[in-house]
Amino acid sequence: MARLVHNTLNAFDEFDDRLALIDGSVELSYRELRAEINRFCHALTRHGLKRGDGLGALMGNRWELLALKFAAQVLGLRFVALDPDHVVGGLPFLERDVDAALIVSDPAELVSTVDSTEPVAVQALDSDVAQLVYTGGTTGESKAVMLTFEALEFVTASFAERPRYPEGTRLIVVTPLAHALGTVGPALMRLGVPLEIHRTFAVESFVEACARAGRAAVHFYPSYLYRLLDDAAEIPGLVHVTTGGAPLLPYRYRQAIDRYGPVVAQAYGQFESFAITYLDHADAAENLTSVGRPVPGVEVKIQDGHVLVRSPGTMTGYWRRPELTAEVLHDGWLRTGDLGFLENGHLHLAGRAAEVIVVNADTCYVAPIEAALTTHPDVAQAAVVGVPDARTGQAIHAVVEPVPGRSPDPDALRRTVSEQVTPEHVPRYVTLIDRLPLTPLGKPDKKALPWPA
Template identity: 35%
Template sequence: MPEAEPGYPQAILDLLGAGRDRPVFEHGPRTVTADELADLVGRISAGLREAGIGPGDGVAVVLGVSPEAFAAIVAVQVVGARMAGVRPGLAPGQLRHLLGHQIAAVLVDPSTATPQLRSAAAGRRVLAVGPVDGVPDLTASRAYPRTPLPAGRPHDVGRVIYTSGSTGNPKGCLQTYAALGAAWAPHPDRWPPAVRDLAANLDRYLVFGSLGSQVMLEYGILTLAAGGTMVVAEPPRGAEPFFPAAIVRHRATASVITVPRLAKLVAIQRTAPVDLDTLRALLVSGSPLAPARLAEAISVLGPVVYHGYGQTETGMISMLTPAELAAVPAALASVGRPPAAVEVQVRDGDGRPVPTGVEGELFVRTPAQASGYWADPTETAGVFVDGWVRTRDLARLDADGYLHLLGRARDVVIVNADLQYAGPIERVLSGHPDVAEAYVVAVPDEETGEAVHAFVVPAPDRRPDPDVLRDLVRERLGAASSPRHVTFIAEVPVSVAGKPDKRRLLADRRPALP
């Protein structure tokens, strides 16, 4: 019987092996070649094995943005462990919750090894990439294979991607090694046309935030496969805005951008423009971009905006390129055409596919989709249905195959690209003694893309204080869940079925009570 082919992340190791002395990372004054990055992967994977980490073990990766962070993520998957990317800024209780998910080791670096993190990781093995007092440095390993062999088993979970935690604790989305191996990013022969178009512009891809972010990491891998360089964005100087200063300083040709940051960039370029002559691609991610906003961005920035649509559970579903927008202006109101490898169905309330042009709920099937949620069989059963992912987004497909998003079947607000669920916010508000009922909807917001708007029915003879209600939500669920707007109403409008009608609330947001 022939020996099985090495699994994920062999394709990334192959890209590094072929790169040799090509620069693949810039980090401040450092330029790291493909050979040097491969050396880091080898050292860190050897250090993990020496620490007893192997297939099936959970490793929480709490790292900044650096070549070492990228190498560490690859190394964790080389040894076949379950890589759980933990983003900075979680509340202590949320962090302790995540580290309780069968985590064998916590991986830190000099920028993340805070006292709070060390306290939350008490009782677990802490390992470092880089010098951290009292913690073994995996990059110092000497005995390591030059070409490490991936040990991941196809049906083991290779990556856990956490949601924002707006329901109280972040939800872990699971990808198996088989799913990771089916991804398109490290394989140029699998690139859909829109991705191939984007890849041609990734000479200098600006990275920031966290490589634990699915989008930031995936397009970093795409940059590696496209022959480009990942460039770490330095923090802004003084009061200068992150964009466009980082683009200019690093001569970036491409980056990922959220809708709020895009709005700020457009506003800056209207009032105090700077020369963005190096910029060729901005991938808008995290929340829907209204057609008028997209048209404005193209008018001000030029043909550099790529409008992507996807979910944590599915990866990329569709992408709209500048070339398509120039050739098909009507596509402006869409999020592009799903590529051949992505199956989509628009279904009615009974789960039956509807004809082209008819609105319904979008179901998707992708080669690299997730398989479920960590320790949440109920939510898993509700979203992963017979091999399909229920997006809980309302959509329609037009006659030319373009996908149009029309709203949500789920009750969420997307604030700075993070999901904030309406239910927990409503429960916190309703728990205040001055509140009889509370209902939350999403409204457009210049700064955050969307914001929370709360409609509150006061308790009899009570006059709730909006600031007190905002502070209550902020304390319980975090600042992003705190209502930007509070409207007091005498009663909530209801649908013909007798249920609260949020569409009518959203249509008329004027205060109904003094």
């Protein structure tokens, strides 16, 4: 029996009548959730699914998605969840790639004829592939990361090593359960933290949810925190924030601490290795430029400037992509694709190795340019890309989201880059837009950026 499933079900039994999930008017205790998990198990068994089969879920944020995922774990199925509004690569690509015996888009229909809530024997083993998670596809075609039950147990248990939330804290879910929250949420539920599920993120409804909860926590993207900073002076009830997906801009990090108090933590990980480092809110104020220390059980090393990770939570490989797997996994070490350095036990990221622009044979890394631009007081966020140029091969194009009510001067921005990086890194083109387009994972969508005028 997979330890992940054994430990999860034991925790749910222990919490029994405590609140587990809130989804609009639906409220489920842990005991009621266990019953629904059993119902889904019986439904999936009736459809002929057995250990090792693939199960897809094509639905947005709703409590049934979690119940279906837990049922898949009990049965030892290979589970993949996708947000129907953000299917990377498109649905035809997904259907070709995922090899699912069943794809569920209407969970109510799946269990409509099932009455039994009797427990089902756990069939999963530690070495089985528990889930596939599709990467964002920002650097090419999306690929699915394979995570075993053993790897997910390591990730789930790592949350117990972090500072616990105050008793009675509720996790406000505002990012897709088909992405990172589909792992973070169940891990916190195992600690007795109930989830309040929202379909999407909006500043006003989020602030209202925090006030209503009394004690609220959230795991979301840096861009969402920036929107709160721009639009929400106070957030009653907010006791903890963890961001992930990209490093926080240091000046924004300081702004968040000053406004909301020492409640902001930062996690660094990838779907390929979910839990790598963690910067606790108690340690943040003195280390705003880092993404924290390695999580217990995780090894991090720097090789020629590249960040490498070895961890029990690392992926088995990419689904049906042996060549890509061989490129990033060597002797148990994962080549993350990030550049960085270690200082006083803290990891500092310097950008993605693949994000370079070659101008007149000079290699210009994107991350330092973006970091320099965001130090300008009129800039909220910036994204930098290379565009073709007949004379220099490529030219640097900076797309800038101004602070609301500001209009930064492009030449002033160029001077900032020249002074903080090098003259070779100065953008030839600077475009101002109201808001940067984002991927489903909350990162700037560089494929959707406007071209220079």
